[in-house]
Each structure stands twice: as structure tokens, then as C-alpha cells.
Amino acid sequence: MQAEPSFAGPAEKFFRSPALRKMVAASGANWLKSRTHEVTELLPGCYLVPLPEIARRRVVAVDVAMLLSDAALNSREFIEICRSARLDAFSVRQALADIASYDEQSARRVAELLAWNYDDLSRIVVQDETIDSFSSQLSESYEEITLLYKLGESMTELIHPERFIQMACRELHSSLPFAWVAARFVDDRASAGAVADKTITVGTPPCEQSRFEGALRMALTGIAAERVILEGADRGVLGAGESQVILCPVMREGTPIGLVALGNKRAEDNQVNNGELKLLQAAAGHMGVLLSNASLYEQQQAMFLGTLEALTAAIDAKDPYTCGHSERVAYLAGEIAAEFGLHEHEADRVRIAGLVHDIGKIGVPEAVLRKPGRLTDEEFGLIKLHPQIGFQILKDIPLLDDVLPGVLYHHERFDGRGYPFSVSGENIPLVARMIGIADAFDAMSSSRTYRAAMDRTKVLAEIRRGAGSQFDERLVEAFLRIDLAEYDRMVSRHGSSEATRIGTLIPKERAA
Numbered sequence: 001m002q003a004e005p006s007f008a009g010p011a012e013k014f015f016r017s018p019a020l021r022k023m024v025a026a027s028g029a030n031w032l033k034s035r036t037h038e039v040t041e042l043l044p045g046c047y048l049v050p051l052p053e054i055a056r057r058r059v060v061a062v063d064v065a066m067l068l069s070d071a072a073l074n075s076r077e078f079i080e081i082c083r084s085a086r087l088d089a090f091s092v093r094q095a096l097a098d099i100a101s102y103d104e105q106s107a108r109r110v111a112e113l114l115a116w117n118y119d120d121l122s123r124i125v126v127q128d129e130t131i132d133s134f135s136s137q138l139s140e141s142y143e144e145i146t147l148l149y150k151l152g153e154s155m156t157e158l159i160h161p162e163r164f165i166q167m168a169c170r171e172l173h174s175s176l177p178f179a180w181v182a183a184r185f186v187d188d189r190a191s192a193g194a195v196a197d198k199t200i201t202v203g204t205p206p207c208e209q210s211r212f213e214g215a216l217r218m219a220l221t222g223i224a225a226e227r228v229i230l231e232g233a234d235r236g237v238l239g240a241g242e243s244q245v246i247l248c249p250v251m252r253e254g255t256p257i258g259l260v261a262l263g264n265k266r267a268e269d270n271q272v273n274n275g276e277l278k279l280l281q282a283a284a285g286h287m288g289v290l291l292s293n294a295s296l297y298e299q300q301q302a303m304f305l306g307t308l309e310a311l312t313a314a315i316d317a318k319d320p321y322t323c324g325h326s327e328r329v330a331y332l333a334g335e336i337a338a339e340f341g342l343h344e345h346e347a348d349r350v351r352i353a354g355l356v357h358d359i360g361k362i363g364v365p366e367a368v369l370r371k372p373g374r375l376t377d378e379e380f381g382l383i384k385l386h387p388q389i390g391f392q393i394l395k396d397i398p399l400l401d402d403v404l405p406g407v408l409y410h411h412e413r414f415d416g417r418g419y420p421f422s423v424s425g426e427n428i429p430l431v432a433r434m435i436g437i438a439d440a441f442d443a444m445s446s447s448r449t450y451r452a453a454m455d456r457t458k459v460l461a462e463i464r465r466g467a468g469s470q471f472d473e474r475l476v477e478a479f480l481r482i483d484l485a486e487y488d489r490m491v492s493r494h495g496s497s498e499a500t501r502i503g504t505l506i507p508k509e510r511a512a
């Protein structure tokens with residue numbers, strides 16, 4: 001409770017006099033509790049009107065209006081107050097004469113009026129506070145929902161977890177007023193997968209990058225399951241200004257495998273708030289789940305490719321002349337797809353189709369496959385069954401749905417003179433048209449039971465000659481742009497070893 005009169009000269013000195021203030025304080029001892037507007041007579045003809053200020057349903061202050069009558073300025077108490085403040089009572093009386101126009105009745109009317117005004121003002125203040133608080137909560141919720149939506153939308157980035165982590169850090173940086181956001185992961189591929197030993201930084205770090213990364217690495221060694229807020233000297237090189245540094249663990253199966261950190265808050269209040277912590281924890285939580293899913297996906301892919309490797313090795317084992325054929329066709333078909341402009345993921349699927357295109361040869365007798373010289377019509381009829389046998393073998397494997405057309409149609413010709421269905425043109429699935437070129441090129445480039453390998457110039461001339469008849473002309477153009485150096489390396493490797501490896505089939509970073 002305090003009185004702040006807005007007078008100058010003797011009047012101000014009078015209102016600020018310790019004796020008067022003491023009397024006002026004594027008179028209003030209960031105002032903070034009672035919320036009263038009741039008029040009190042402080043001294044004869046001097047009326048006090050208490051005006052409580054309410055915030056969050058509590059009286060936080062009491063303003064006091066003092067209304068004077070002419071009688072007050074002539075009272076004994078007035079003279080005593082002036083004397084104690086060493087003021088000339090006459091001067092004070094003159095200074096206050098103009099406002100000393102109240103009597104008890106008019107003082108009560110003014111008190112009522114002020115009470116209404118104060119109630120209205122209090123209500124407006126409360127409403128303003130509520131609106132401010134609601135706006136702030138709404139803004140926090142919006143940021144949170146936007147971030148969660150973006151994170152959720154990208155949770156399928158299992159093939160590229162690093163992209164997801166970068167996106168999450170960028171979103172945090174754009175949603176929160178911190179100069180830098182960083183993520184750091186343990187140096188253990190089994191735990192952190194593709195982001196093992198990586199630091200992702202967005203914004204402006206507080207120090208040179210290598211020191212910054214060193215500090216994050218150190219912080220990671222000490223982090224537990226709970227977030228940490230660093231202040232003052234504890235922040236080390238991560239500190240900037242007065243801002244706190246927040247470290248939030250990225251957990252996988254109960255173990256920290258990384259951390260997300262924020263620092264150098266650029267806002268009026270440089271202390272981290274609850275909304276910011278919630279967003280950071282949500283981002284770290286999503287990172288943990290994504291890395292765990294990515295690891296499972298990687299294992300599943302490795303198992304899947306391992307199974308295909310075993311299957312293709314089984315085919316090649318039936319005919320030593322075709323050693324490595326499946327792998328080379330897979331490589332060339334994938335290169336044609338990439339050259340033709342298919343998306344990276346689609347090109348990978350074409351490679352897989354190329355790898356398994358001849359899997360139906362498992363169902364063709366070895367004596368026919370390995371027979372030197374010309375085949376009889378009956379034997380050729382058996383060979384011609386392999387696309388359908390391959391289709392039957394693979395059709396129930398869900399992960400191979402999109403590669404089945406490559407298996408079934410790879411011996412069709414663009415002019416409709418192929419087998420097994422004699423379909424033509426674009427009725428032949430694109431993947432099968434790509435494998436058709438790769439298959440023919442590799443067959444002509446390799447020695448067979450019935451003939452020696454053709455030289456490169458002749459093979460390419462044959463492929464060109466087949467454009468528009470045996471092959472799709474546009475795909476032949478794409479094929480002729482391929483650099484065959486890697487293919488030649490594969491040929492020499494297959495020549496020196498019968499082992500069929502698919503290590504080069506799909507680059508490791510994309511298989512991961």
C-alpha cells in the first residue's frame with residue numbers, strides 16, 4: 001500500500017510527510033484483505049477512499065484517494081502534520097485550498113464513482129491478462145502441432161534418417177528463438193545407424209565448429225535419460241551471453257544414443273520456457289523412434305537382399321557359363337533406369353527385378369540349360385517357360401510385387417515377336433523392356449555353351465539394330481549413354497571367381 005500524490009511544492013511535501021503516511025498506513029491496515037471501498041475519515045474533514053487493485057483474484061495493491069474539506073485544512077491534526085514535516089501550514093493550506101472542496105456526503109459519492117471505475121479497470125486488466133495468456137498458449141500449441149505434424153509426416157524417411165534429423169533441427173531452429181540447434185549421435189552404428197558419429201548443426205554455433213562438436217561429444221558421454229539445463233560456467237564453449245544451454249537425450253530402448261541441444265536464446269526472456277522444452281523433447285522423441293525403425297528396416301532389407309543373393313546364386317550354380325549374369329543384368333537395368341530419368345528408389349527396384357529376372361530357370365532341367373549346340377523345339381519350349389516359372393516362384397512375396405512384371409515379360413520384344421505372351425510396344429512393362437536390353441547385351445558379351453563372346457563394337461551395333469524392333473528405341477538411347485567401365489569390372493571379377501556377390505548391386509548407402 002502506498003500513496004503517490006502528484007503535487008509539487010509544499011503540497012507534495014505535505015503528502016509525503018512521514019506522519020501523514022504513517023496515519024494512512026495505520027488507517028488502512030485491513031484494506032489488502034477486505035477489498036473495501038468504505039470511506040474512512042483520517043482526520044476531521046479528510047476522507048480516504050481505498051481503491052483495491054485485483055490481479056488473479058487477489059488484492060495486490062491498494063490505491064488511496066484523499067478528499068479534503070476546508071475544515072481539514074484548519075484542523076489541529078493538519079497543523080501537527082505540517083509542524084512535524086517542518087512545513088509552513090499556511091503555505092500548505094494555500095496550495096491545497098482549491099481542492100479542499102469536499103464534505104462527507106460528496107466524499108461518499110466520489111468514493112462510489114471511483115469504486116465503479118476501479119472495478120471496470122480491474123475487469124479489463126484481468127481480461128487483458130487472460131487474452132495474453134491464451135494467445136501465448138495458442139502460439140505454443142500452434143508451434144507444437146506444426147512441428148509434430150512435420151515430424152510425423154517425415155517419419156517414413158527410413159532410408160534417409162539423416163535427412164529426418166536435419167529437418168527436425170531446422171524446424172526447431174525456425175520455431176524457437178535460439179541461435180543454434182544441434183544433434184549429436186554416438187559413434188556406434190549398431191545403435192545410431194546411418195547417423196552414428198555425426199553432428200548436425202543448424203544456425204550459428206557459439207564457437208568454432210570443431211570445438212563445438214568436441215563439446216557436444218563430451219556432453220553426450222555424460223548424458224542420462226533426463227534433459228539437462230546448463231547455466232553460467234557449466235555451459236563451457238557452448239555458452240553465449242546469459243542464455244541457458246539445453247541438452248535433451250535421444251533415447252533408443254531406454255539408452256541415450258544421441259542428444260539434441262539448443263543455445264543462445266535471442267528473446268527478451270533468455271531463460272528456456274516450458275513450451276520450448278516440450279518442443280525439444282517431442283523432436284528428440286521422434287528422432288529416437290525414427291532411428292529405431294530405420295535400424296529395423298535396414299535389417300529387414302539386408303535379410304531380403306541376402307535371400308535374393310541366395311536365390312540368384314542357385315540359378316548361376318546350374319550353369320557356369322552364366323556366372324554373374326543376374327548381377328550384371330541387374331546393374332545394367334538399374335543404370336538404364338537411372339539414365340532414363342527414373343527416381344533413385346525406382347531404379348533400385350529395377351535392379352532387383354534384373355537380379356531375379358531368370359529365377360524361373362530353377363525349373364528348367366540342367367541338361368537343357370547346359371546343352372552345347374542347338375536346342376530342339378521341345379527343349380526351347382522348356383526354356384521359354386522360365387519367365388512364368390519365375391513369376392510363380394516370386395508372386396507370393398509381397399516385397400517383390402513391383403518387380404514381378406520384369407520377371408514375366410523380360411523376353412517380350414517391342415515388335416510383339418517375343419514370349420511368353422507376344423505383347424508389344426508399351427504394353428510390355430517398362431521394367432521388362434529395360435531388363436530386355438540389359439539381358440541381350442550381357443548374353444552377347446558373354447561366352448555361351450554354343451558360342452564365344454562377341455566383341456563390344458559388334459554387340460553395340462546389334463543393340464542399335466534392334467532399336468524399334470526388339471527393343472524400345474528410347475531405352476536403347478539411354479543404354480548407349482551408360483559408362484560401361486563398372487560393367488567391365490564386374491565381368492572380370494566374375495571371370496576370376498564364381499562367387500556371385502551383390503555388394504555392388506545396390507550402393508551400400510542406398511541399401512541402408
Ligand SMILES: [Fe+2]
Binds near residue numbers: 357358410411439
Ligand atoms: Fe531370361
